[in-house]
Amino acid sequence: MLDVRRMQVLRAVVDSGSVTGAAAVLGYTPSAVSQQVAVLEKEAGAELLERVGRGVRPTAAGLLLTEHAGAIGRQLAEAEAALADLLAGRSGRLSVRYFATAGAGLVAPAVARLRELHPGVQLDLRLTGDPENAFAEVREGRADLALVVRTEGASGVRLVPLLDDPYLAVLPRGHRLAARRSVRLEELAEEAFVGSEWPGPCLDAQLDACAQVGFRPRFVVESEDYLTAQGFVAAGLGVSLVPRLGLGSRHPGVVVREVRDPVPVRAVQAVVRETAPPQPALEAFVEALRAAASPSPRPGDAGRPAVRPSRGS
Template structure:
């Protein structure tokens, strides 16, 4: 196998036209240069230089290896530059998993911020159909970050809290409470409820708040979709609770009011692998998510 460092010595000899000239460029003695060339010729099994007067010139094999050495030198320089850019966070690749309602309100503005500040960082965005699957991807190193509601740390992952996303009351127009700026959760105790969530931490946040207010919601429709839930509410089939991030498009037949005493809320986290090595692009993206979260809650 050819020694790459010796090939660079050959390149210096060919470039300067003499062993002494290469020694001056590289800071070696002429004897050391000659020894390196002799060792490289032994590895190659062919002569690489021939004497011409007081200098040397490459044989065909020597010229060939010198050209490859020059190409290798360029690639090493490019690799060093790319590595420095990666360490500094100027380039890189992130794999991100997110759930639907976090897409428009958090992920989209965060990606826009990251692209503006770090245009060399590429992001692989995938909508998570199953939160547990996305968390498993983070634990196993197949994804760098996932967005999740509630959850617990440990098990190889670390939670970074981004925001509290409060639930709002969605009422049909003409409802007895639409004249209020906000409604107490207990005032909805006797109402029929239109479900807006799949079973899981988001639905749990609704139910826990209702139970804290002294009742358990009576679901008459399970839509498990915010837009569809608004349609059922507009038709007069009940009231619903929808998180602020889920109210991007409001049905003209509903009225939305804040809820208090208590405020149902879901906590949105960024989930990262606990043992992951430092990644400046990941840190920059988490910061962009925090800024997007501050903007979504009006605290920016």
């Protein structure tokens, strides 16, 4: 098998026209260069150089290997540059899984920020409705990061807190509490509720907060969809709790108020593989998610409930 390093020595001899010239370029002794060429000739099974006066010139076999050595040298330089870009976070590919309401509020602005700071990083973005599948994809290396609502971890992954997403009270416009700036959670104890969540950690966040003040919501409609829930509330079927990220466009027939004492909150977290080696592009995307979770106040936001960065983020 031909040795790539010896091929580069041959290339230096051909380029300089002499063993002595190649030795000066490479920082070797002339005898070391001659030995390397001699070994390469044995590997190739052919003479690679012939003497011409005080110098040398390549044989047909030597010229062939010199050309390939040049191509290999260029490929190695390209590989080194690509590796440097990857290690610096200037390039790479990230696979991200996210749930619907995190898409517009977190993922989209984070992607925009990442593209601005690291335009060479490619993203594979996929919506997932099953947090367990998202955990499995990250744990098995099929995804680099997933966004989930979760309070406890799982084997093989690490949770990165991003934000606490508070639930808001969605009331019919003519409701007895509609004129308030905020409502205490216990004031909704006797109300009919319109469900907005599938069973799981998001619904648990609502139920746990209600349990703290001594009641369990009486669900009269199970919508499992925030926009649909607003429609049922507007029709007078009950009240609902909707997370800030999931509020979206408000139905004209409802009002939205802050909830207090206590505030139902769902914890939005990023999941990364526990044993994953450092990836600058991944770290940059996590920072972009954190920045999206803590946006600067915008005109017209005064008085609106804000999504709170998660404790420990």
